[in-house]
Amino acid sequence: MVVLMSRCETPSYQRYHSLAQAGPPSLCLPYSYRVLAEMFRSMDTVVAMLFNRRQTPTFTTIKQGVQDMMHRRFEEIHVAQIKNVFPEAFIFRQEKNVPTFSSSSMKKSSYQLTVEPLLPPDHSDDQLVLSASRLLERRHTFHSNLLSLVKQHHKDFLSSLVPPLSVPEDKLTRWHPRFKVDSVPPVQPSTLPQAPPTERMATAQEVLDKARSLITPKMEKALVSLTLQKEDVPQAPDVPQTAASPAQVPTALKGVSQCLLDRIRAKEVQKLQAAMTRDPEVEERLLMMSRLAELARILRSVFVSxxxxxxxxxxxxxxMVDSYRSAMSTGEMEKHVRLLAELVSDWLSIVAVRKDSYLKLNRTMELSLVMDRLTHRQKEEELSQHGLPDSL
Known part of the structure; x- marks a missing residue:
């Protein structure tokens, strides 16, 4: 049990967060990035509320507001990550004598981290507010910057493949199937202004005296003994990690022509590249075409009955909705029927009469012929999207 827990330090709902997202395949963000985006939205909301009331937003006030909104801990490291993702959003300073308007133990004369929203240079004096439209614009910018970071990790992953892939970022519509989105490293924190030291030591002896005055003799003895124990433990030599050669052929493929393997790998790379740049509308059309064979049988049964x-x-x-095996709305079923009439127009036709649409079925045509034409048409469109011939 201890071994299993050590291997899975990150909870499963975070490691497989991207697989649980609803909707069509898209460029989803890792779990930690989505949480950071939500923290930025909450932080920007609290800062805007204080800034519009002409109050100085401090980290202490912002922290309490964000934690109340998200029910999650919000620390300075998250602010540093936000600064790294969107450095043009805020101006950070360490200031003294900032009114706190609270009963906390923070002294008014102590330094506090203040956060000031950075507004565009074209605003006038009467527009010194963070409106809802500006907050939405800043939120979109933060999301775009997060997506750019993930795209960079995805680009590095593609370059490490054998053979390497190269996909333009502006044409990327989905991640590589083997790219582990939720395993992307978290955002690196940026540096925040630190409060200047309040007490300066002139000599090293003063530093030692100050340190000795803060700990008890018993604690000092414990620290000395712990240091001696660490020095006695031999350090394991660093073992250089040698990456396995990606060009090694698996045992099951030994004896297969290298030329054939290269052609298969090139075709697989071309398929993956086409899948990552495919238009979502084309993806939806191909998904609808995969259902048409079964829907054609149901449609013919409706006309026969x-x-x-x-x-x-x-x-x-x-x-047809009542007879189909999966849940589907009447509007979605109509889209499938119209696509069916588009692909096999000589078997199914749509006639508009006043405000209603009527379906006419050619009963003289065999259903097996309709099935073959639908399968052939689906295969043609899939190959055309991959940009591949029918065979190697």
Whole structure:
């Protein structure tokens, strides 16, 4: 049990956060990045509220407000990460004599970290406020900067593959299948202004005297003994890590022509590159086409049971929704039916009569022929999106 816990230090809901996101495949952010984006939104909201009331936002006040909004700890390291992602958002200073307006133990004469929002240079004196539209704009900028950081890690991952991949960032629509999004390193914190030292030591003897006055004799003896124990323990020599050669051929592929392996790898690289730059609308169309074969059988059954040459679109979609194995709305089913009529127009046609749309089915055409045409058309569109021929 101890071994398993040591291997999985990060909870599963964080390591596999990207897999649990709803909606179509997209450039989702790692869990830690999404949490940081939410912290920036809360911090910007608290800073804007104080700034618009002409109060000086301090880290102590911001920390309490963010923790109340998120129910999560908010420390200076998070502020340093936010500064690294979006350095143009705030101005940080260490100031004294800042009114706290609270009953905390913070002295008014002590230094405090103040946060001032950085406004664009084109504002006038009567626009010294952080409006809702400006907050939304800053939030989008922060998200874009986070996405750029993940894209850089993704670019490094693609360059480490064999053979390496190169995908333009402006055409990237999804991550590589083997790219572990939630394993991306957290954002590195930037440096924040530190309070100047209040007491200066002139000599080393003064420093030692000050340190000795802060600890008890028993604690001093414990520290000395601990230091001696560490010196007696031999240090393990550093073992150089040698990365396995990526060009090694697995045992199962020994005897296969190297030329054939290179062609297969090149084709796989081309498929992955096309998948990462594919338009989400094209992805949705291919997903719809994969369902048309089953929907065509259901549609033909509806016409056979009704025994009518034409049926209203709304009635047919409602019957097909009840018969389909997965949950689907009537509007989504209508999109599939219209796509079916587009691909096999000589089998299914749509006729508009006043405000209604009617479906007409060519019963003389065999259903097996319709299935073959749908399968062939789906394969053609998939290959055209991959940019590959039918064979190696």
């Amino acid at each position: 009704e025994k009518k040459p034409a049926l209203i679109m709304e009635v047919v979609c409602s019957r």
